[in-house]
Amino acid sequence: MSVITVALAGNPNTGKSTIFNALTGARQHIGNWPGVTVEKKVGKVSKGGRQINIIDLPGTYSLNEYSLEEKIVNDYLLREKPDLVINIVDASNIERNLYLTLQLLEKNVPTVVNLNMMDEAKIKGYEVNIETLGEYLGVPVISTVATSKKGISQLTDLLDAASEAASTKTGSRLWAEYLEELARLKKSHKDGDPEGEEIIEARYHYINKMLDKALVKDEEKVTFSERLDEIITHRVLGIPIFLGIMYLMFQLTFAWVGQPVSDWLDGFVNGPLAETADGALAAVGAAKWLHSLVIDGIIGGVGSVIVFVPLIFTLFLLISILDGTGYMARVAFIMDRAMRRIGLSGKAFLPMLIGFGCNVPAVMGCRALDSEKDRRIAIMIAPFMSCGARLPVYALFAAIFFPGSESVVTLSLYLLGIFIAIIMALVFKNTLFKGAAEPFLMEMPPYRIPTLQTVLLQTWEKGKGFLVRAGTIIFSMSVIIWLLSSYNFSGAAEEINESLLAAIGGIIAPIFALHGFGSWETGVAVLTGILAKEAVVSTLGVVYGVAELAEEAVEAATQLQASIGAVFTGLSAYAFLVFTLLYTPCMAVIGTFKKELGSWKWTLFSALYPFVLAWLISLLVYRGGLLLGLG
Amino acid sequence: MITLKEVKPGQTVLVDDVKVTGQARLRFMAMGVIKGAQIKVKKVAPLGDPIEVQVKSYNLSFRRSEAEQIVVVPISAPM
Ligand SMILES: Nc1nc2c(ncn2[C@@H]2O[C@H](COP(=O)(O)OP(=O)(O)OP(=O)(O)O)[C@@H](O)[C@H]2O)c(=O)[nH]1
Numbered sequence: 155m156s157v158i159t160v161a162l163a164g165n166p167n168t169g170k171s172t173i174f175n176a177l178t179g180a181r182q183h184i185g186n187w188p189g190v191t192v193e194k195k196v197g198k199v200s201k202g203g204r205q206i207n208i209i210d211l212p213g214t215y216s217l218n219e220y221s222l223e224e225k226i227v228n229d230y231l232l233r234e235k236p237d238l239v240i241n242i243v244d245a246s247n248i249e250r251n252l253y254l255t256l257q258l259l260e261k262n263v264p265t266v267v268n269l270n271m272m273d274e275a276k277i278k279g280y281e282v283n284i285e286t287l288g289e290y291l292g293v294p295v296i297s298t299v300a301t302s303k304k305g306i307s308q309l310t311d312l313l314d315a316a317s318e319a320a321s322t323k324t325g326s327r328l329w330a331e332y333l334e335e336l337a338r339l340k341k342s343h344k345d346g347d348p349e350g351e352e353i354i355e356a357r358y359h360y361i362n363k364m365l366d367k368a369l370v371k372d373e374e375k376v377t378f379s380e381r382l383d384e385i386i387t388h389r390v391l392g393i394p395i396f397l398g399i400m401y402l403m404f405q406l407t408f409a410w411v412g413q414p415v416s417d418w419l420d421g422f423v424n425g426p427l428a429e430t431a432d433g434a435l436a437a438v439g440a441a442k443w444l445h446s447l448v449i450d451g452i453i454g455g456v457g458s459v460i461v462f463v464p465l466i467f468t469l470f471l472l473i474s475i476l477d478g479t480g481y482m483a484r485v486a487f488i489m490d491r492a493m494r495r496i497g498l499s500g501k502a503f504l505p506m507l508i509g510f511g512c513n514v515p516a517v518m519g520c521r522a523l524d525s526e527k528d529r530r531i532a533i534m535i536a537p538f539m540s541c542g543a544r545l546p547v548y549a550l551f552a553a554i555f556f557p558g559s560e561s562v563v564t565l566s567l568y569l570l571g572i573f574i575a576i577i578m579a580l581v582f583k584n585t586l587f588k589g590a591a592e593p594f595l596m597e598m599p600p601y602r603i604p605t606l607q608t609v610l611l612q613t614w615e616k617g618k619g620f621l622v623r624a625g626t627i628i629f630s631m632s633v634i635i636w637l638l639s640s641y642n643f644s645g646a647a648e649e650i651n652e653s654l655l656a657a658i659g660g661i662i663a664p665i666f667a668l669h670g671f672g673s674w675e676t677g678v679a680v681l682t683g684i685l686a687k688e689a690v691v692s693t694l695g696v697v698y699g700v701a702e703l704a705e706e707a708v709e710a711a712t713q714l715q716a717s718i719g720a721v722f723t724g725l726s727a728y729a730f731l732v733f734t735l736l737y738t739p740c741m742a743v744i745g746t747f748k749k750e751l752g753s754w755k756w757t758l759f760s761a762l763y764p765f766v767l768a769w770l771i772s773l774l775v776y777r778g779g780l781l782l783g784l785g
Numbered sequence: 786m787i788t789l790k791e792v793k794p795g796q797t798v799l800v801d802d803v804k805v806t807g808q809a810r811l812r813f814m815a816m817g818v819i820k821g822a823q824i825k826v827k828k829v830a831p832l833g834d835p836i837e838v839q840v841k842s843y844n845l846s847f848r849r850s851e852a853e854q855i856v857v858v859p860i861s862a863p864m
Contacts, residue, residue, distance in 0.1 A: 216815040220808065249841040250817050280840070354814045358822075384828075392831035487846050500835075593809045593851045595816065598837055598844040642817035 157205045159234065162244030163227060163258060164212030164656065165251050167480075169270040169600045171195075172300040173242060174210045201314055209236070215250070215597075222521065222669040231447055238263045240309070245275035245297065246281055246600075248369065253360045258338065259291060259329070269297040272304070274600070279372025286368035290360075292329035301522060301605060305471035332360050379480075386601075387484050396488050399481070400507075403472050407511075413456040415439030419464060429676065443640070454695060456629050466542050467617045469511035474612040478604025490594060496576050497583035499523060499594045502532045502576060506575070509539025512569075513739055515616055516541075517746045525592030527756030531582045533750055534760045537739035538575035540568050543687035547734050550691050554715055555724045560640060563728070567735050574736060574767070619742070631685050635678075635696055650697060659697075665769070668735070670726030670776045680733070684739050694718065725784050729776035736768035787859070789824065789838070797825040798857035805854045817841045818855065853864040 159308035162170050178197025195210040209228060212223035219225045231239070241258055243251040248269070258265050269275075269282060288295040296312070298305030338350050343433045406412065431453060435445045435610055476482055482504055490500025509516035513536055520532040548567055552560040638655040640647060651674070659674030662681060666672040675697045682689040698717040722730065738744075738761050747757040792798055800822045816825070817840045824840040829847050835848040 188814065218815060220812050220815075247841070247843040250843055253815060270786070280842075351811070351814060354811065358817065358819055387828060387837075389831050389832065442833060463828065483846075487830050487837065488832070490830065490833045490848070494834075592849050593805065593812075594835060594846070595809070595812055596846045596852075597816075598846050599846075662809055741789075 156203075157207060158237040159207045159209065160238045160240060161209045161211050161234075161236040162240050162242060163229065163231075163254070164213060165244060165247075165254060166597070168213070168242045168251065168481055169298075169300040170210055170213060170242050171608065172605070173240075173268070173270065173298065173306070174208060175611070176300060176303055176306045177313070178208055178330050184613055199313070201310075206313055207398075216254055217261070220529065221524065231258075231261060233423065235263075237264065239263050240312075240628075241267050242267050244271045245269040246271050246278050246280060248275070248280070248282065249358075249361055249365060249755070252364070253357055254326045258291065258489065260333070267291060267293055267295045268309065269295065270300050272297045273299045273302070274415055277375075277377065279375055281370040281372075283368045283370075287364065288710055289326050290364040290368065291481075292326035302749060322468065331399050359680065366598060368757065376709055377600065379602075383484075383598075386481070389486060392488055403469070404510075405477075406472060407465060407469045412465035414487040415464035415468070418455075419460065423460060428453050443646075446640070447636055448634065451632050452629065454692060456625075458631055462524050463617070465545075467613060469542065470515075470616040471609065471613045473508060473511070474609045474616070475604060476613070477603065480599045480601045483598050486516045486596060487598065489511050496579040496595070498523075498528055498532055498579060499592070501594070501596065502528065505532060505536055506539050509536045509541060511542050513537045513539065513541045513618075513743045514619060514746050517743060517750055520750065524595070527587040527589055528592060530751065531579055531587055533747065534582065535575040535578050535764075536573045537737065537743055537760075537764060540571045541687065541733055543740070544734060546688055546691045547683075548731055549726045550694075550714070551718075551722075551731055554718055555722070555727045562733075567731055570732065571735050574771070578767075631682060631689060632692065635682060635689075635712075636692065636695055639696055653696065666733075668777070669729050669769075669773055671722060671733075673721050673728045675721065676730060680737070684738050684740060686742070687734070690734060701754070725779040726776060729772040729779070732775050733772035734770045736771060738762065738765045786856055789826070789836075789855040789857050790849050791825045792852075792857065792859070793829050794826050796859060797823060797858050799823055801835060801858050802856040803854070804856060805851055810849070811849070813847075813855075818845075818847060823860075824857065 162174055164170050174195060174197060175571045178199055197210075199206050199208065199210045209230075211227050214221070216225050217224055217228050217231075217526055219228055239258060243255060255265075255267055267287070269284070269287075272282075275282065281594060282297070284295045284297060294312075295309050298309060300306070336353065337355060339350075339356055367450075374645060382576050385391060388395075431448055432445075435448060440448075476485075485503055486500035488500070489503040493500050493502055501524070502520065504522065505516045505519035508519055516536040516539060517533050520529050520536065523529040523532055544567075545564070548564045549560065552563045556563045635655065638658065639650050639653050642652055642657070643652050650656060655676050658681070659677035661675030663672045663674050666676065666680075675694065678697055679690045679693045682693045694714065698714055716728075739747075744757065744761050747760050748754065751757055751760065761779075786801075789798065789800075800818060800820055801828060803810060803813055803819060805816060822840060827837045827839055829836050830846075835846050836848055836852055837846045839845075
């Protein structure tokens with residue numbers, strides 16, 4: 155079976171993903187481009203005995219290698235030589251979109267131009283003459299409205315004939331003239347700079363010439379999107395609206411939807427599910443150790459993470475919705491000035507916000523930053539945003555030591571994280587990453603109502619990592635912790651404090667001798683917390699011998715009250731929480747560091763300096779508290 | 786000679802010279818901010834910076850420090 159490769163290229167936000175989904179039926183394989191975590195989406199369709207691989211290239215404005223995305227697209231076109239490139243053009247913003255089109259065509263890759271968003275263009279009063287456009291470009295031009303699947307059949311027909319389409323690339327007299335003009339300009343450039351200003355101007359000049367003939371514009375109309383934007387980024391109302399949306403997001407996640415569903419799931423895992431497993435194991439006469447492994451180890455450990463999934467998914471759902479509407483660009487617009495105070499750009503705000511859900515997508519999201527220095531700083535401070543996985547730790551300790559003021563304690567930790575992030579950003583900006591600020595240049599897309607499919611797909615793509623981790627890292631770790639806590643070198647341990655786990659914890663414990671929590675139990679919890687933060691709680695559950703740790707913080711607190719209460723004081727508990735907030739991020743984040751920072755040196759640094767910082771600050775909290783007589 | 790920084794929201798101008806330097810210069814130009822382009826200043830962010838302008842038929846946002854390096858000629862009075 156012959157295989158042909160078709161690549162989708164275009165500016166960001168032109169409907170590439172929507173068209174990709176329409177062509178592939180959203181059957182896709184999502185991986186990464188070699189060496190970077192920029193998403194690479196590949197879909198396979200079979201047509202008339204041929205296999206067509208469809209590749210969704212990252213959205214770019216040009217091919218000038220100004221950004222990582224542009225490098226990827228350039229490399230791809232150069233090395234992989236796709237059989238056909240479908241260039242998605244936003245018809246409602248045709249002038250700027252055609253810039254990339256010209257660059258693609260100049261590279262002489264077989265291209266078909268696909269004018270998308272024809273509906274929006276019409277609303278704007280644009281009428282595009284497709285034949286004329288084709289004459290100027292010398293390639294086939296088709297039009298679509300991806301959201302209502304209009305014109306998609308034309309596109310699939312084109313795929314059927316993809317290889318022929320490529321060979322029928324005709325060119326045109328006008329295009330040939332343009333190429334000659336361009337060649338002349340390039341030659342006259344003494345320094346041989348192929349992307350000089352004259353070339354850029356020549357491209358726009360040609361675009362204008364082409365649109366003079368091919369585009370009829372009505373009287374400029376004020377669109378609904380623009381009127382909406384008048385309110386949303388209003389000088390006075392903009393900030394209250396922004397705060398209101400943030401508040402809504404967190405209420406929905408932590409109070410109205412995410413948390414209640416999590417609580418319900420928790421009831422199910424520890425109620426019916428644990429009981430059924432219990433009954434089933436008893437029925438088949440399972441050995442005591444197996445029973446303990448399943449109930450204490452697996453259901454206890456994995457369950458403590460699974461119940462957390464609704465919360466994370468709610469947050470990602472809301473972020474995907476906001477992302478789809480175009481509001482995220484406004485967040486960067488509104489917050490840029492404030493973020494610049496700490497030496498970053500407004501574009502860094504969003505990754506930080508996502509960090510409250512999970513640090514992994516936060517670190518990945520830092521790619522939105524234009525400058526390499528800013529990107530590194532943002533990556534290195536993102537883990538101070540207290541992620542969702544740290545919340546159960548706060549909830550547990552707050553319920554034991556600070557009943558009645560749980561939310562104040564939790565809030566204080568979130569704020570401390572933000573404060574430390576700001577301080578560290580300033581420190582990095584003035585030491586490791588000195589230099590002039592990079593300019594901020596961002597498109598403000600029109601507001602749109604995202605489609606359900608897009609939102610759900612994105613939520614799933616972002617959130618499934620949690621499920622995968624629950625099934626892999628957390629699962630194996632729960633088993634390992636259970637094993638280590640049940641055995642030592644001479645066989646089954648009678649008491650947990652004779653186990654291997656206690657021995658390991660005992661090695662770590664002295665590090666925290668001055669902090670008021672230098673017990674082997676916390677030592678183990680700190681260690682497992684590096685694998686996954688939520689494991690701190692499940693580990694404490696296992697080591698303190700609570701067979702089935704309730705996930706509801708208040709209930710878990712009563713179970714653990716006696717044991718934890720005996721080891722910690724209110725002050726040392728708070729110092730421990732401060733440590734948990736700030737220390738080395740989890741393995742998943744460290745893995746992402748490696749990908750995003752590129753070197754082991756920076757990865758190790760980013761993983762280790764928070765440990766030192768956490769050690770110092772929690773020591774300060776504990777010792778300071780003692781001096782103030784809070785112990 | 787005025788720069789884009791001094792242009793009030795609602796006014797439309799023509800770009801006369803892009804004085805932004807370095808790689809940023811080419812980025813601005815590739816986005817359509819080139820000599821002769823028509824730019825309409827739309828608004829200023831709530832905190833006073835950045836600004837939002839309309840270039841060609843889309844909206845672009847950048848800071849006043851860059852706007853200051855774009856020399857323009859006014860073509861319409863504020864509405
Ligand atoms: N009105 C209209 N909206 C569209 C059309 N095609 C896509 N959209 C919407 O435009 C938005 C962006 O579409 P995407 O498919 O995510 O665009 P993309 O090019 O993949 O964007 P990036 O992933 O940011 O590069 C979504 O909200 C779509 O629902 C269209 O033909 N008409």
